[in-house]
Structure formats: structure tokens, C-alpha cells
Amino acid sequence: MQKNNFADRFINTIEWLAAIFVGVVALNIFVNVLLRKLFSTSIPDNYDFGRMLLGILIFWGIAATSYRGGHITVDLIWSSVGKQGKRWIDVFATVVLLFVVTVQTAMLFDKVRLTYVDHVLTYDMGIPTWPFYAVAWIGDVCAVILIAIRTWRLVFKPEALHDEHFEQKAME
Amino acid sequence: QDKPVALKLSSWVPAQHALNPALQAWADDIKKQSNGTITSTLFPSEQLGKAFDHYDMARDGIADFSYVNPGYQPGRFPIFAATSLPFMISNAKAGSAAVDAWYRQYAPKEMKDVHFCFAFVHDPGALHSTKKVVMPADLKGMKVRPATSTIGQMVTTLGGTNVQSSAPEARDMLERGVAQAITFPWGSLNLFGIDKVVKYHMDEPLYVTPFVWVMNKDKYESMSAAQKKVIDSHCTSEWAEKVGSAWADFEIAGRAKIAAEPGHDVYKLTPAQLQAWRAAVEPVEVQWADGVKKAGGDPKQALDSLKATLAKYKSAL
Amino acid sequence: MAQTDLIALIGFLSLFALMLLRVPVGMAMGLVGITGYSMIAGVGPALKLVGLTSMRTVTDYTFGVIPMFMLMGALVSVSGVSRELFKAANSMIGHLRGGLGVATVLACGGFAAICGSSVATAATFSGVAYPEMRRFGYPQSFSTGVIAAGGTLGAMLPPSTVLAVYAILTQQDIGKLFMAGVIPGLFAMLLYVITIGIIVRVKPDWLPRGEAKPWSERLADLRHVWAPILLFIFVIGGLYGGFFTPTEAGGVGASGAFILGVLRGKLDRAKIKEALLSATRTAAAVFTVLIGALMFGYFLTITQTPQKLTEFLTSLGVGPYGVLALIMIMYIVLGCLMDAMAMIILTVPIIFPVVTHLGFDPIWFGVIIVMTVELGLIHPPVGMNVFVIKSVIPDVTFTTIFRGVLPFVATDIFRLVILIAFPIIALWLPGKMG
Ligand code: NA
Ligand code: NA
Numbered sequence: 001m002q003k004n005n006f007a008d009r010f011i012n013t014i015e016w017l018a019a020i021f022v023g024v025v026a027l028n029i030f031v032n033v034l035l036r037k038l039f040s041t042s043i044p045d046n047y048d049f050g051r052m053l054l055g056i057l058i059f060w061g062i063a064a065t066s067y068r069g070g071h072i073t074v075d076l077i078w079s080s081v082g083k084q085g086k087r088w089i090d091v092f093a094t095v096v097l098l099f100v101v102t103v104q105t106a107m108l109f110d111k112v113r114l115t116y117v118d119h120v121l122t123y124d125m126g127i128p129t130w131p132f133y134a135v136a137w138i139g140d141v142c143a144v145i146l147i148a149i150r151t152w153r154l155v156f157k158p159e160a161l162h163d164e165h166f167e168q169k170a171m172e
Numbered sequence: 173q174d175k176p177v178a179l180k181l182s183s184w185v186p187a188q189h190a191l192n193p194a195l196q197a198w199a200d201d202i203k204k205q206s207n208g209t210i211t212s213t214l215f216p217s218e219q220l221g222k223a224f225d226h227y228d229m230a231r232d233g234i235a236d237f238s239y240v241n242p243g244y245q246p247g248r249f250p251i252f253a254a255t256s257l258p259f260m261i262s263n264a265k266a267g268s269a270a271v272d273a274w275y276r277q278y279a280p281k282e283m284k285d286v287h288f289c290f291a292f293v294h295d296p297g298a299l300h301s302t303k304k305v306v307m308p309a310d311l312k313g314m315k316v317r318p319a320t321s322t323i324g325q326m327v328t329t330l331g332g333t334n335v336q337s338s339a340p341e342a343r344d345m346l347e348r349g350v351a352q353a354i355t356f357p358w359g360s361l362n363l364f365g366i367d368k369v370v371k372y373h374m375d376e377p378l379y380v381t382p383f384v385w386v387m388n389k390d391k392y393e394s395m396s397a398a399q400k401k402v403i404d405s406h407c408t409s410e411w412a413e414k415v416g417s418a419w420a421d422f423e424i425a426g427r428a429k430i431a432a433e434p435g436h437d438v439y440k441l442t443p444a445q446l447q448a449w450r451a452a453v454e455p456v457e458v459q460w461a462d463g464v465k466k467a468g469g470d471p472k473q474a475l476d477s478l479k480a481t482l483a484k485y486k487s488a489l
Numbered sequence: 490m491a492q493t494d495l496i497a498l499i500g501f502l503s504l505f506a507l508m509l510l511r512v513p514v515g516m517a518m519g520l521v522g523i524t525g526y527s528m529i530a531g532v533g534p535a536l537k538l539v540g541l542t543s544m545r546t547v548t549d550y551t552f553g554v555i556p557m558f559m560l561m562g563a564l565v566s567v568s569g570v571s572r573e574l575f576k577a578a579n580s581m582i583g584h585l586r587g588g589l590g591v592a593t594v595l596a597c598g599g600f601a602a603i604c605g606s607s608v609a610t611a612a613t614f615s616g617v618a619y620p621e622m623r624r625f626g627y628p629q630s631f632s633t634g635v636i637a638a639g640g641t642l643g644a645m646l647p648p649s650t651v652l653a654v655y656a657i658l659t660q661q662d663i664g665k666l667f668m669a670g671v672i673p674g675l676f677a678m679l680l681y682v683i684t685i686g687i688i689v690r691v692k693p694d695w696l697p698r699g700e701a702k703p704w705s706e707r708l709a710d711l712r713h714v715w716a717p718i719l720l721f722i723f724v725i726g727g728l729y730g731g732f733f734t735p736t737e738a739g740g741v742g743a744s745g746a747f748i749l750g751v752l753r754g755k756l757d758r759a760k761i762k763e764a765l766l767s768a769t770r771t772a773a774a775v776f777t778v779l780i781g782a783l784m785f786g787y788f789l790t791i792t793q794t795p796q797k798l799t800e801f802l803t804s805l806g807v808g809p810y811g812v813l814a815l816i817m818i819m820y821i822v823l824g825c826l827m828d829a830m831a832m833i834i835l836t837v838p839i840i841f842p843v844v845t846h847l848g849f850d851p852i853w854f855g856v857i858i859v860m861t862v863e864l865g866l867i868h869p870p871v872g873m874n875v876f877v878i879k880s881v882i883p884d885v886t887f888t889t890i891f892r893g894v895l896p897f898v899a900t901d902i903f904r905l906v907i908l909i910a911f912p913i914i915a916l917w918l919p920g921k922m923g
Contacts, residue, residue: 019765022560022772025553026747029740033733036350040315040333047336047550050736055548057556061773070770071513072778072831076871078511093511100516103523107540114228119467121247123321124334126463128247133544180530180791217660219790221538222545232537233530234787337734344731 007149014142015064021057025050044124052132059139066097067146091154098147105140112137174396179212182235184223187216194418195239195385198406206402210395212237230386231285240384246321250463251278251474252291255382256322257460258453259446261296261482262377262489264423268292268416269409270485271382274478278469279384287387289407292416294357295423296377300370301353302346304437306445308452317342317354322456323379329455339364346370355379359426367430373438375427376446377489385415493529497792500525504785514831515774518781522788529791538787546780550736551657556772557739558648561724562604563764564746565717568755571613573713574599579621580710583699587689589625590635590696593618594681597639599714601674602721603746604643605650606771607829607863611640611874615881625699629885631688634893637874638681638901641863644829646674647725648742650775651829651862653735655855658782658837662852663735664728665919669852673860673908673915680900688896716749729922775830782834795842802843809847813909816840817861824865828873832862856915857908864901867894
């Protein structure tokens, strides 16, 4: 285990937050089903809360997944080339990833801004929805930062990377 | 000679829905009137984007025309929401023309991101339940699947509980007792098999779901004067009524079908009972008015105008 | 060739190039989809589509079914249920010739009934069943082969994340698709057991007897399987009976797995953390592909590729079953490139209109397509389940695993033919749902 620097602590925190949101989504569903079956009632706005929490967990999860190299990839060529070839493919793929996620993050900011401007509310209680979208968006911002760190490490200090799915998914 | 324009029309209802042929007929007439310079492709079933996003899709140019349920985004179009208040509109045909004529004064401000074409409504939906509901107090303690967020507020106001579900899930919900009542248009009741699980039908036009058909602004501006004129002549209250009618006919036929089925209790309310309902749902109107006020509108002017227009078109309840 | 056709063709070629250069599948689809879309509809709308599609997909309540069933599977995995299932099956029949292999198939099936992923099932049993089979002298090839095949049950028997995604993409009922997988899944187990029986006949000393246990011990081992059975009946029964929506079934199942795990003392903080993290990571990976596929799908819609493909395939004059065969061959080839989820998400929006146009039942086709895709995970030259097994058992070679898996691949092809000939096998149970 290497020494935890800022980037590592950052990524661990993000992963933890995403993981907690998964639990909260399950809890929201469970409690709501119980309330409905036993007391014929429901948490107001549980539907809207459930789907917006889902959005938060996914974007935060994508941040962690992008950093760990845990995305679904096609490894046919990658697994058949040497160490140097692997590294160049990884650099290319990560740069493309950085580009795509940066564009996505910019456009999501636009979406959050418009949700604020358009005054979209939840169904039952009429709570503004934009803060939830904003929290989800922050996850995507984290993704950009983490992919940038990953790109930098891939190019300059590959030994600092610790991909978790990597070794499992494609051998040789 | 006008340069050819190809339009992408987006409707999120399934391909076999009665609305699509009506929209297609509308597009075909535009093609004819424009001497073939304006052609359209209709994309049904959310092929270009999700139902909830259709207003934004027209705004952003993802579709050139799109079919929007403004009620999907509570709070965004407060004045338009007046049309979804309970016990307001009695029929879809003249009602569509009335809603369209009324909303034209507000659309340029409230839907300023798009070029407003027309507004229309579906045939009024009723309350269908597993036990008979006659007075507003009967709804107390009942679990109801509401059609719109406004009807949801009505249910809460009367002491009931809302159960949300998609239309296809609704039958299961009623069969298992998760919900005991549903607000739904008549023909669709058959379509989703819900008539198999609810026996009591309060035969009063409880609510309508209002829709708009809107266009991308840049697309409109890019057209020649002659082409704009063709579009303008297809964005009228008459066309609102025409497009709304095909769907309305389907829903109206559903009412007769259910009334003819054995074991169904389709009942009218007496004027006194209806008056009791109107009084009981008043807080919903107050809530709506607050929303309009907060957005800087004049709720009294809007509602008076709506009622006057509905009366003019003989579609007020 | 019209200009849009050319753009669509270039789109497909760039997509494959990017994927082969290991750009994540979802990101490659998104990039190509949006670029192609902007060439046809303009840059402004294309960029707006990015924000709209990304946010709408991740906040779509029906998609919640994916992380929820993943969480349930992860919680069950870390609570050691796979070990209990295998132990119970093993003490009942392990003493027979080939019994350990049959026990592996049964335990995989039991585990598959609560876990939605084929790769996860294969990975789990590489750790649980492989050492035991080796201890009694089973050959490496058979031991890994039976785990690779047994793993595919994870996607066949409900719950199944791949079937759920297929249902969402094609707007079919998730509950009905889950039910459609039950009998074909059980049929697969039966055929695997028969295959093992034939191997025992042909090579009697290949699969020796395991340990014989007294009945008292057998019953004691069997007792532990109540928890997974209870969970299965609760979740799938609730879904079948209409007590929950699919998303709710997932959420309630995950909560149930959590409660059972804690009550039985099988879950501590570290294990809960592991399960939550694993569900988050896999869900994020799948949603990335979903978002990308939707963007790619909108691009294909405005190029009208699915319609043109339908016209082309029907004009070949090979008949509906000929087209079906072509589609299945395409899937088996794609199976060399990518994993099941990515394949389903990439191809279903294009293939589904063709299949419905030909008059095939959408629920039945879901089962057929998942079976074909799962076959791709175990057949040579590459397959995801095989990779996973190799990662857990590093000292085995790919050739050895593929040699072991071949008899089961033959069984799977036989099963596919039967299911195509008799769609009722898949459709009977969902038809009972009303
Ligand atoms: Na499964
Ligand atoms: Na393969």
C-alpha cells in the first residue's frame, strides 16, 4: 500500500459518497414499499427523490470508475501488444475519455443552469429540482479532475496508478 | 422559388396512438399548401428523445416541432397549468380550440424559448374506482393514482394519498389494492385493461391533460415569408381542434363501451353534488394562483379569461 | 449512396476503431453519435443533446432497477452464500461420479437466482468450487469449463441485469422478461447435468467421486440454504405476483439481502463497504454505456439506419429464420470483442426493429439474444467469463479453459435450436402473468 496523497484521498472520498448514495436509494425504495403496504401511505416526492439520488450516485460513480479504469472496454488489441504498446493505447484512450467527459460536463452545467432558470419543481412538494442536479453535476466535475490526474499519471508516472478492474478483466 | 425545408416532428406517444395520424395529416397539409417545399418526418415513440424533454428538444433544435405535456415539469409553466384545474373543461373538441385561443395571449412570454404553434387537450378524464365515490368526502383515506400533479394536489386536499405509477403499471396497482381509484380518460381505460379492475365510474369531466405543439424558433425564422405564412395558417385554433379531435373520438368511444359492459356502474352527479365537489377543490385553485403570483403573473385575470373563453366556445363545465 | 448513409457508415467504422483502441465503449458511442448527429442536424442541437440525454438517463426511475439488483447480488456475494450453496449441493451429491460438477451447476443456478450477472457468478465459483474439484482430482479443463458455463446462468435465471436492460431499451415488461428466462434457465441446468453425465460415461475415471458424508451432516449443510431461497421467493415471487415494480423488487431485494446478512452475522462494515462499492462501480460502468448508446441511437434514428437495415435484410429473401440466423452469427462474432452488456446495448436498438418487423415475439427474442450473447462469453477465441476465471485462477491457460468449456458450448447451441423451434418454452410462464 502506497502513501495516500491528495489524489488518493480525493478518489476514496468520492467513491465512498457514491457508495452511500446507492444505499440511500435502496433505503428510500424499501421504506416507501413498507409504508405503502403497511400504512397505505408514502413519503412525499419519494419518486422524484429516488430518481434524482440515482442521478447523483451514477455521476459520482462514473468519476470513480473513470479513474480506476473500470469502464467497459474492448481489450482485444490491447491485450495482444507489449507493455509499451499498452501504455500508448491507454494514453490515447484516456485523452479521448477526458475530452468526452469535459464536453459532457460543460453541457451538463448548461442543463443545471436551465433547470434553475426554468423553475422546475418536484411533483408533490414543489421543491426546486436544480440543487439535486447541481450535486450530480459536481460528480461529473470530479470525473474531469480525476481523469486529468489519471492522464498525467499515465504519461509521467505510470507506477502511481492502481487500476482495480484492470488486472481482473483482461489478462496476458 | 422557396428553398426546400425538411422538418423533424417528434411525438413521444407510441406509433399506434390516435394522435400520430392527426399530426401526420397536419404535416401533409403543410406539404400541399407549401407546394412541396416543406416536408416532414414524424418520429413517434420517443425516437428523438424522452417525453419529459420535448419542450427543450424544440427549444434546442433537436426536433423542429415537438409534442409537449407541460405538466411533466411542475412549476415551469404556471399560467398554462390553469387548464388542468379540476371541473373546468367539458369536452376536448371545442375545448381544444378554447384553450388554444386563450393561451395565445400568454404563450409569447411563458413559452418564450419556442415558437408556439397551438395548444390542445385530451377528452376529459373521469374518476374510476373500486368502491363508489359520490361526495368529495368519499375520497378521504383512499389511495389514488392521479393523472397530473394538479389532480394529485386535489387528492391530497380531499384527504387521499397519491400513488405514482406509469400508465401500464396502473392496472396492476389497482388489482393489488395498491391504489383504489384512478383518474383516466375513458378510451385509454380499455386500452390498458383497467376497466377489468374498476367497477365504479363517476361520469363527470373531472380534468383534462393539456398539451402544446411547439416549433424551434430558428427553424421558423429560417423560412421564407411564404413558408412562414403556411406554418402560421397551420398554427391556429381550428387546427388545435382538428388535431385534438381524432384522439377525443377514441376516448369518447371508450365511455360508451364501458357503459355497455355488464357489471359497471357509470353514474352522474346531481347539481348539488357537483357543487360540493367544486367547493371542496377550491384550495387547489388557490394553490395554483399562488404559483402564478410567485412567477409574477395575474392569476385572477388568467382564470377569468380562461372561463370566458371556455364559455364562448361552449366547452365550460 | 446518400450522404446520410455515408455518415452512418463512417460512424460505425470510427466506433469500432475507437473501441479497439480501448476507448470505453460508452464514451466511444457517445463521441461518434454526437459527432455524426452534429454533421446532420448541426453542432448546437448535438451539444444540447449531450446534456439532455446524460441527465435524463441517470435520473430515469426505471433505470434504478440496475444498481438495485447489482447491490442485491453484491451483498449476497460478500455474505458467503455461494459457499453455502455449493457446500449443500456437494454434500448431497458430491460422492457420486461427476457429483462435484453437478453440484457446481446446481449451486451456480441457486446463486443465479439472486445475482443478476453472469461474470459475477463465474468469478464467485472460481473461488468456491474450483479448489474443491481439484482436490478430488478433477481435470483443470473440466473444472474451469463447468464454472464458465454455470456462470452464464447468472444472466439467464432471474434476476438478470442484461434482460432488464433489454427490457428497458425495447420498452418491454421487465417482470415478463425475467419470467421468460426461468424455464430456459432451468433447461440449461438440466442439459449441463446431462452433459456431465455423458462425460462420466465416456471417461469414467475423469471425474472421480468426492467425499461421502453421513445424512446428519448432509441435512445440516442443506439447512443453510434457507436464506437465499427466502430471498428469491420474496423478490421474484413479489415481482411475479405484482406486489412490486421491478425497481422496487431490486430495492427491497437489496434491503432484504442486507437484513439477512446482518441477522446471520455474515456482514461486517468492511463487507458492506465492499458490496456498496462494487455495486456503484458496475452501475456506473453500465450507465456510461447506456448514455453513450442513447446518443448513438439518436444519431442512427436521424440517419434512419434501422429502417434501411430492415429493408436490406428483408430484401435478401432468406426468410425470417434466415435473417435470425444472420443476426445470431453477428452476435457470436461480436462476442469475441465485447462483453454481454455492451453488446446488448449497442445492437438492440438497431436489431430490435428488424426482429419485430419479421414478426418475432419481443419477449422470446430477449431470451434468445441473451442466450446467444452469453454463448459469446464462453466460446473461443475470447470470452469475458473465461477472462474472469483466468484472473481468479492464474495458473490455468486459456486453451485449457476453452477445451473444458467446449462440451457445454455444444449443449448451449443445442438449447438455442430447441428454443427457436419451440418459443413456448420461454413464453409459457410470462403468459401466465396476466
Ligand atoms: Na440471475
Ligand atoms: Na467469445
